[in-house]
Amino acid sequence: MSIKPSKNAANAQLAASRGLSFAPSVRLVTLCKEKKAKMKTTLPCPKCSKEFTPTEILEASTLSWPELCWIYFKCPKCGKFTHIQIINGRMSTVNFLGAPGPDWEIISTIEVKHFTIRRDPGFMHAWLDGKHYEFEERK
Numbered sequence: 800m801s802i803k804p805s806k807n808a809a810n811a812q813l814a815a816s817r818g819l820s821f822a823p824s825v826r827l828v829t830l831c832k833e834k835k836a837k838m839k840t841t842l843p844c845p846k847c848s849k850e851f852t853p854t855e856i857l858e859a860s861t862l863s864w865p866e867l868c869w870i871y872f873k874c875p876k877c878g879k880f881t882h883i884q885i886i887n888g889r890m891s892t893v894n895f896l897g898a899p900g901p902d903w904e905i906i907s908t909i910e911v912k913h914f915t916i917r918r919d920p921g922f923m924h925a926w927l928d929g930k931h932y933e934f935e936e937r938k
């Protein structure tokens with residue numbers, strides 16, 4: 800994060816010195832917007848739309864379905880439950896369509912840096928930024 804702005808500033812300065820300040824700066828803004836959209840870092844609760852960080856989701860989740868890589872998130876705002884699919888580097892809200900299943904679809908996904916998971920009999924484990932979380936399998 801700290802490297803990019805100075806590089807962008809240097810590019811802008813270079814462009815300005817070449818008399819190209821207008822067009823490149825417009826392009827720069829577009830690039831920044833694209834980057835921001837790709838780097839979304841929160842997931843919305845499908846029920847109330849409040850955005851949550853990966854840490855908030857992990858801390859508000861209890862049970863898991865290790866076979867499906869799901870954990871059970873209870874929204875701290877609206878109190879409703881949502882299945883969250885967790886895989887290495889990624890987290891998604893799941894629309895569980897119910898029995899007879901399994902029948903489900905991904906609602907939205909975010910990339911999560913420094914995020915790894917492991918499935919064990921009876922548990923799912925997750926590590927985010929070195930912090931460990933575990934979720935007991937729902938029987």
Ligand SMILES: [Zn+2]
Binds near residue numbers: 875876879
């Ligand atoms: Zn909610």
